[in-house]
Amino acid sequence: MKFSNKVSKVNQVIDHITSEIADGVYALDDRLPSVNELSQKIHVSRDTVFKAYKELKQRGLIDAAPMKGYFVLDEVKRVLLLLDVYSPFKEKLYNAFVENLPENVKVDLLFHQYNEKLFDMIVGDSIGKYNSYVVMNFRYDEMTPSLLKLPSSKLLLLDFCSFPKEGLSYIGQNFDEGFYAVLESALEQLRKYKRLVFVFPEDSVHPKGAGDAFARFCRDYHFNYEVQRIHFQATDLSEGDAYVCIMTDDLVAVVAAANKAGYKFGKEVGVAVYNDMPLLEIIQEGVSAFSIDFARLGEMAASFVMTGEKIQVDMPTCFVERKSL
Known part of the structure; x- marks a missing residue:
């Protein structure tokens, strides 16, 4: 396992274990490596592994028992959040989204940068890997064809949704x-x-x-x-x-x-x-x-992930009055 200097080793170990649970390496009730085993396997101190396991226990993802050691207590749900480009209001959306999800949900945040080849590649690579797909569509007035490969019941479209959506879930805004x-x-x-x-x-x-x-x-x-x-x-x-x-x-x-x-x-x-x-x-x-209220958008998207209930909403555009007008 390669470590980055940008994030603490404890958090990187937490992310490593969470990803392995999400990927099915460890299923519900499976035994996890002991502190010594994992320490030797990924070349970190026993204290780092112990702190990571302690945090995962507090999140309710794993537990420990005499004679059994550490084991998986809860499944990890994986969510793809595919946005267009970074901006401060997208950060507001993201923060509200993750804050309204439980600890056993792992969110992968990606940006397509309005590059259609990149968009199609991300969607193609994600097929079958996620429990939910929350996606800002590539075009305003046309469903991006690659999205048709995803299970419609697990897909939530955000923002650009001015086209026939039939049975799809969406939270859009009307730019006209x-x-x-x-x-x-x-x-x-x-x-x-x-x-x-x-x-x-x-x-x-x-x-x-x-x-x-x-x-x-x-x-x-x-x-x-x-x-x-x-x-x-x-x-x-x-x-x-x-x-x-x-x-x-x-x-x-x-x-x-x-x-x-x-x-x-x-x-x-x-x-x-x-x-x-x-x-x-x-x-x-x-x-x-x-x-629109981007925090509210994030909250509603999180609700879709947790309940799986179909949602079809056009969010109102509001006037935020300040002194410049």
Whole structure:
């Protein structure tokens, strides 16, 4: 067994034993190696193995008895959590997910990085290895074909779900009508501005229908508007505009340009971002957001893993009001 310096040896031994139980190397009630046996096998101290076994006993995964030694007390369930890319709000989802799962559930967190070959490879390699599959689909409006190889009763789709789902479980968000509705909820704040600008670069993976929904909202409520399909530049800043950003880099560019110009957010200019994250609470005394509740998403996904009950939910997009609008 090879050890990393990034995690304590005790935790790595715990993960090693948990993985072997999950992989079926040790089944329910099977005897585990003694402290001496495992110490010699993986080349760690007896104290390290003892501490790992003690922690696993506290988690209820193993137990010990006279004449029998250590043995498997509970099965380990393995879950694949396949997300798109890392972001602070995905971390919020992940934390809520694992916090609502018992100790005998081992979660493998992977990211497909919007690389379809990588997505297909991860899904293909996972077949038959997991008790549950919680996956952010590759496309918004089409079920990724490789997912059809997974047992539908064990699959939960997250986020991108705008296609016929029939008997599938999903927790999605509506980037069209949901976006229109949340803009309506911010109508009073948006009325303060002469023009609304949706900074929606071509290289964004955000569903294209969001741009149509934004334009329709602006027409219906008689706003001057622009759907800007390139990244924000400092020269784009104009007093009286409110900017809705999809990408964090564009939010940073808007904030930097406004600060340089001496504009006050919530007065001379406004800004909001899609998807809430903790950092937004302290930037510029608070940046408004249009977002689903990612912690709640994680909680519901954990419930699916534990109960196996079918779930079909479209989460509402909410207006998180702060001083930037």
